[in-house]
Amino acid sequence: MKAITIHQPWASLIxxxxxxYETRSRATRYRGLIAIxxxxxxxxxxxxxxxxxxxxxxxxxxxxxxxxNYVVPLMQLNNLPRGAIIAIARVVxxxxxxxxxxxxxxxxxxxPIGGELNVSAKHPRFGEYIVPxxxxxxxxxxxxxxxxxxxxxxxxxxxxVPVKGRQGLWTWYENx
Numbered sequence: 001m002k003a004i005t006i007h008q009p010w011a012s013l014i015x016x017x018x019x020x021y022e023t024r025s026r027a028t029r030y031r032g033l034i035a036i037x038x039x040x041x042x043x044x045x046x047x048x049x050x051x052x053x054x055x056x057x058x059x060x061x062x063x064x065x066x067x068x069n070y071v072v073p074l075m076q077l078n079n080l081p082r083g084a085i086i087a088i089a090r091v092v093x094x095x096x097x098x099x100x101x102x103x104x105x106x107x108x109x110x111x112p113i114g115g116e117l118n119v120s121a122k123h124p125r126f127g128e129y130i131v132p133x134x135x136x137x138x139x140x141x142x143x144x145x146x147x148x149x150x151x152x153x154x155x156x157x158x159x160x161v162p163v164k165g166r167q168g169l170w171t172w173y174e175n176x
Contacts, residue, residue: 001088003035003172005165008080011038013139015087015156021132021148023140027094028149028169034091035172036154037165040083084160085172093150095130097142 006014006022013019014036130150132142140148163172 001033001035001172001174002030003037003085003163003165003170005037005039005167005170007039007041008043008082010139011036011086012080014089014151014154017154018135019139020151020154021095021130021136021140022151023097023142023146023148025146026168027096027147028091029094030169031091031093034089034151034169035085036087036089037163037172038080038082038084038086038160039165042078042082043080081160083164084162085157086160087154087156089151089154091149092152095148095150097144097146097148098129 004022010019010022014022130148132140132148136142142148
């Protein structure tokens with residue numbers, strides 16, 4: 001099965017259902033099941049002080065999901081599973097981020113394209129666009145030129161499966 005390594009807390013935000021688009025610098029043609037691998041680095045070591053708002057929102061979202069008295073202390077983010085497969089999802093689309101129109105759908109309707117389907121030729125769905133929610137914008141990098149991998153049918157594992165991750169899209173052999 002294909003897998004992708006994602007730093008924490010983003011991997012857990014996907015597993016918990018708070019993040020349905022994984023924003024990347026590269027597109028993917030892959031469609032199908034994908035294992036979500038939580039990278040080994042501690043979240044607070046890769047996030048700077050300028051990311052405090054993101055850290056706080058991630059802690060609140062994850063705390064609400066897993067009932068840690070509604071707020072996960074910031075240091076508890078370092079206790080999220082790392083170096084393991086934590087969920088399975090399905091990649092259903094890849095959107096080319098052309099412009100980030102914000103969360104106002106009425107305004108976005110007047111912008112030619114928000115995140116456009118990544119297609120090389122005209123396609124029946126060419127010209128469709130997505131408008132990321134405020135939460136999606138907070139938990140992803142929606143700068144023009146990037147890509148949003150759309151994930152659906154996410155199933156979190158009760159017990160993470162320890163595995164060494166890799167960069168890019170890689171193959172995870174479930175029995176190893």
